[in-house]
Amino acid sequence: MLENLKKELVDLHMKLVENHLVVWTGGNVSARDPETGLIVIKASGVPYEGMGPEHMVVMDLDGKVVEGKYKPSSDAFSHIYVYKHRADVFGMVHTHSNYATAFAAVGQPIPCVLTSMGDEFGCDIPCGGFVLIGDDAIGKEVLDNIGMSTACLIQNHGVFTIGDSARAAVKSAVMVEDAAHTVWIAKQLGSVIPISKENVEKLHYRYTHIYGQ
Amino acid sequence: MLENLKKELVDLHMKLVENHLVVWTGGNVSARDPETGLIVIKASGVPYEGMGPEHMVVMDLDGKVVEGKYKPSSDAFSHIYVYKHRADVFGMVHTHSNYATAFAAVGQPIPCVLTSMGDEFGCDIPCGGFVLIGDDAIGKEVLDNIGMSTACLIQNHGVFTIGDSARAAVKSAVMVEDAAHTVWIAKQLGSVIPISKENVEKLHYRYTHIYGQ
Amino acid sequence: MLENLKKELVDLHMKLVENHLVVWTGGNVSARDPETGLIVIKASGVPYEGMGPEHMVVMDLDGKVVEGKYKPSSDAFSHIYVYKHRADVFGMVHTHSNYATAFAAVGQPIPCVLTSMGDEFGCDIPCGGFVLIGDDAIGKEVLDNIGMSTACLIQNHGVFTIGDSARAAVKSAVMVEDAAHTVWIAKQLGSVIPISKENVEKLHYRYTHIYGQ
Amino acid sequence: MLENLKKELVDLHMKLVENHLVVWTGGNVSARDPETGLIVIKASGVPYEGMGPEHMVVMDLDGKVVEGKYKPSSDAFSHIYVYKHRADVFGMVHTHSNYATAFAAVGQPIPCVLTSMGDEFGCDIPCGGFVLIGDDAIGKEVLDNIGMSTACLIQNHGVFTIGDSARAAVKSAVMVEDAAHTVWIAKQLGSVIPISKENVEKLHYRYTHIYGQ
Numbered sequence: 001m002l003e004n005l006k007k008e009l010v011d012l013h014m015k016l017v018e019n020h021l022v023v024w025t026g027g028n029v030s031a032r033d034p035e036t037g038l039i040v041i042k043a044s045g046v047p048y049e050g051m052g053p054e055h056m057v058v059m060d061l062d063g064k065v066v067e068g069k070y071k072p073s074s075d076a077f078s079h080i081y082v083y084k085h086r087a088d089v090f091g092m093v094h095t096h097s098n099y100a101t102a103f104a105a106v107g108q109p110i111p112c113v114l115t116s117m118g119d120e121f122g123c124d125i126p127c128g129g130f131v132l133i134g135d136d137a138i139g140k141e142v143l144d145n146i147g148m149s150t151a152c153l154i155q156n157h158g159v160f161t162i163g164d165s166a167r168a169a170v171k172s173a174v175m176v177e178d179a180a181h182t183v184w185i186a187k188q189l190g191s192v193i194p195i196s197k198e199n200v201e202k203l204h205y206r207y208t209h210i211y212g213q
Numbered sequence: 214m215l216e217n218l219k220k221e222l223v224d225l226h227m228k229l230v231e232n233h234l235v236v237w238t239g240g241n242v243s244a245r246d247p248e249t250g251l252i253v254i255k256a257s258g259v260p261y262e263g264m265g266p267e268h269m270v271v272m273d274l275d276g277k278v279v280e281g282k283y284k285p286s287s288d289a290f291s292h293i294y295v296y297k298h299r300a301d302v303f304g305m306v307h308t309h310s311n312y313a314t315a316f317a318a319v320g321q322p323i324p325c326v327l328t329s330m331g332d333e334f335g336c337d338i339p340c341g342g343f344v345l346i347g348d349d350a351i352g353k354e355v356l357d358n359i360g361m362s363t364a365c366l367i368q369n370h371g372v373f374t375i376g377d378s379a380r381a382a383v384k385s386a387v388m389v390e391d392a393a394h395t396v397w398i399a400k401q402l403g404s405v406i407p408i409s410k411e412n413v414e415k416l417h418y419r420y421t422h423i424y425g426q
Numbered sequence: 427m428l429e430n431l432k433k434e435l436v437d438l439h440m441k442l443v444e445n446h447l448v449v450w451t452g453g454n455v456s457a458r459d460p461e462t463g464l465i466v467i468k469a470s471g472v473p474y475e476g477m478g479p480e481h482m483v484v485m486d487l488d489g490k491v492v493e494g495k496y497k498p499s500s501d502a503f504s505h506i507y508v509y510k511h512r513a514d515v516f517g518m519v520h521t522h523s524n525y526a527t528a529f530a531a532v533g534q535p536i537p538c539v540l541t542s543m544g545d546e547f548g549c550d551i552p553c554g555g556f557v558l559i560g561d562d563a564i565g566k567e568v569l570d571n572i573g574m575s576t577a578c579l580i581q582n583h584g585v586f587t588i589g590d591s592a593r594a595a596v597k598s599a600v601m602v603e604d605a606a607h608t609v610w611i612a613k614q615l616g617s618v619i620p621i622s623k624e625n626v627e628k629l630h631y632r633y634t635h636i637y638g639q
Numbered sequence: 640m641l642e643n644l645k646k647e648l649v650d651l652h653m654k655l656v657e658n659h660l661v662v663w664t665g666g667n668v669s670a671r672d673p674e675t676g677l678i679v680i681k682a683s684g685v686p687y688e689g690m691g692p693e694h695m696v697v698m699d700l701d702g703k704v705v706e707g708k709y710k711p712s713s714d715a716f717s718h719i720y721v722y723k724h725r726a727d728v729f730g731m732v733h734t735h736s737n738y739a740t741a742f743a744a745v746g747q748p749i750p751c752v753l754t755s756m757g758d759e760f761g762c763d764i765p766c767g768g769f770v771l772i773g774d775d776a777i778g779k780e781v782l783d784n785i786g787m788s789t790a791c792l793i794q795n796h797g798v799f800t801i802g803d804s805a806r807a808a809v810k811s812a813v814m815v816e817d818a819a820h821t822v823w824i825a826k827q828l829g830s831v832i833p834i835s836k837e838n839v840e841k842l843h844y845r846y847t848h849i850y851g852q
Binding site: 116 | 237238239287315316320345368370401
């Protein structure tokens with residue numbers, strides 16, 4: 001079931017690799033099927049090399065596995081928590097991408113000091129507190145902190161992004177790491193120059209309403 | 214129309230990817246056709262994967278779309294501003310490449326402390342002020358600050374480069390990021406040693422008059 | 427003899443290259459064959475390009491070459507020391523991966539401040555003292571310092587990892603460098619936030635007992 | 640003439656690209672043919688993409704072009720100076736690799752604080768003063784500073800390496816950048832621990848007399 005969505009998710013997992021956001025078996029992408037409301041997510045501990053649709057697990061919003069021969073990702077319950085509480089979210093991504101995770105290791109948000117951050121996020125990328133993995137606690141911490149952003153850091157852990165599609169959440173994960181990288185470099189040079197709230201809002205409005213096709 | 218130039222632009226966009234200057238749909242290259250005076254530029258928000266000549270938009274110097282089924286880049290009016298005011302410019306590039314953009318985030322020029330910078334640029338790479346994207350304001354800010362350089366940073370934003378061909382502007386974009394990277398690394402080690410104005414001029418003269426075939 | 431294990435080792439050496447853990451002829455992977463107890467290790471000074479099973483050397487636990495037309499790695503006696511003293515170890519890896527080796531150059535352990543480090547290592551990654559290469563002294567220094575970890579730095583030198591298979595040791599080498607990279611970036615941002623011993627233990631227990639298939 | 644050597648040089652130029660030591664047309668490799676004593680070097684300003692044997696120029700020790708339809712590299716006279724004054728040198732490489740060039744931009748040698756540096760270089764990598772490109776002044780500055788090393792930085796400029804073959808000089812260029820990278824990372828963590836002169840000599844002796852096949 002949901003074979004097209006599974007294939008799309010495999011392709012999107014490869015985007016994490018191509019953009020150097022994950023190593024070995026770390027990271028995962030999930031999607032909610034708009035018609036059935038079912039969630040598709042990577043199986044736990046599966047390597048990217050040789051990943052196929054059979055490594056995707058279909059779950060319902062109660063956390064029950066509907067189809068799939070493998071155990072779902074350890075983050076499955078947190079993904080499901082987010083889908084349950086945010087009807088607008090149809091895709092979610094988790095990575096330990098290096099620069100963004102470094103901000104998480106010091107518990108700092110990534111300040112919105114680049115126009116590309118204003119475009120994509122429209123605000124700072126917040127950092128939630130420390131929570132253990134395994135149940136839905138991370139999902140709750142993400143929603144408690146994410147605000148209007150599509151990305152949230154979790155302290156000592158990594159990055160969680162959401163979107164109106166799995167592809168949008170992957171884009172957010174790519175942009176978070178790119179922003180974290182540039183902001184980090186800039187911080188070694190001196191004081192980063194803030195962008196006024198008004199200009200950040202203008203950037204974000206234009207990007208989400210006029211940019212693209 | 215202008216099919217060869219469109220194909221060349223697609224190839225040059227791929228150079229941005231190969232040189233790690235862009236992520237997702239960011240960045241763009243444009244060219245002015247020497248015969249017709251028309252401008253060709255990337256469509257807005259188009260991914261690099263699968264990019265073809267059909268994603269290039271032909272515009273005139275009044276900013277009117279002459280051909281192309283997609284909306285042009287948000288930077289189109291700034292590119293056109295530059296072409297209108299600099300008859301010697303036939304190519305222009307915009308990226309958010311990480312190291313150069315970090316200098317832009319702190320509003321610092323990249324000092325000419327490498328012989329390869331003297332060769333290519335013949336001066337510091339200047340940094341213009343903050344301006345919003347969408348109209349031609351960035352183009353004006355670039356020309357107000359670029360001086361004799363082929364590259365200009367725009368505060369909090371990124372890099373704009375120009376050249377007597379699109380290929381030359383892409384080369385400048387590659388060299389800006391390479392220079393920004395090395396200078397940034399050097400600044401973490403201690404005080405970078407200046408090169409005298411006289412030697413910078415000698416380097417630039419030799420490179421632009423003797424180097425190459 | 428042991429052709430399958432040799433081929434697996436060639437593939438695992440390629441993982442070192444793909445994960446940017448080695449340059450030129452540096453680094454090596456070895457494995458202990460569970461049936462015969464023999465050790466297979468890379469020949470000394472062999473480039474990764476063109477590496478084949480014929481570049482693997484079979485040795486016994488007394489350090490005698492059992493098969494192979496090439497001299498074994500300079501690290502062979504240290505690998506053998508580890509296999510002799512740790513019956514649970516069936517794979518070992520050595521790299522000079524940049525970030526982890528930088529911690530070794532200042533003689534600092536890599537602190538366990540990331541959940542992914544708690545998962546994989548369950549403790550800080552320790553740093554042993556300076557020892558010369560050539561005999562089994564490095565092997566001894568590794569075992570004297572590694573504790574419950576699967577990875578140990580050797581001062582001024584690099585990284586040594588062990589595992590219950592060669593693949594597990596390669597995974598550890600990948601995760602060490604990834605952790606060193608992120609922790610290093612974080613240290614430039616400010617004070618990294620510790621994870622309590624209790625939470626590190628919970629992370630490590632879950633990862634080694636529940637994570638994966 | 641010297642077709643095999645030209646092909647080998649093309650392959651070695653590709654190694655500079657694969658190891659991320661060069662961008663665009665920067666960098667070059669030369670070799671001295673042991674039989675004829677002639678020098679083969681890259682033509683000036685040739686891109687790496689599409690490079691073939693026809694882009695190699697054959698010169699004699701007086702700096703005269705013996706064969707080749709292109710102008711030789713701007714560094715040709717410096718390479719020739721080195722070949723003339725060092726009968727043991729049969730290969731030479733020049734790059735602007737980022738980390739090593741950053742040390743050159745602050746005029747600092749790269750201290751021998753890694754066992755892999757002791758292995759390959761047996762000493763610090765020295766940094767010569769500022770000299771203009773174009774004649775043989777860089778070659779002289781390299782030889783005045785290189786000592787027993789196979790690599791020398793030139794202030795504000797980049798890296799020059801030598802070897803008993805072009806391949807050996809390329810290896811040295813790879814190892815310089817790898818060493819510069821790790822040492823630079825380490826310097827941001829704290830004080831790098833020196834290796835005693837005696838141990839550096841032991842490392843270098845073993846590597847040059849026992850390591851490899």
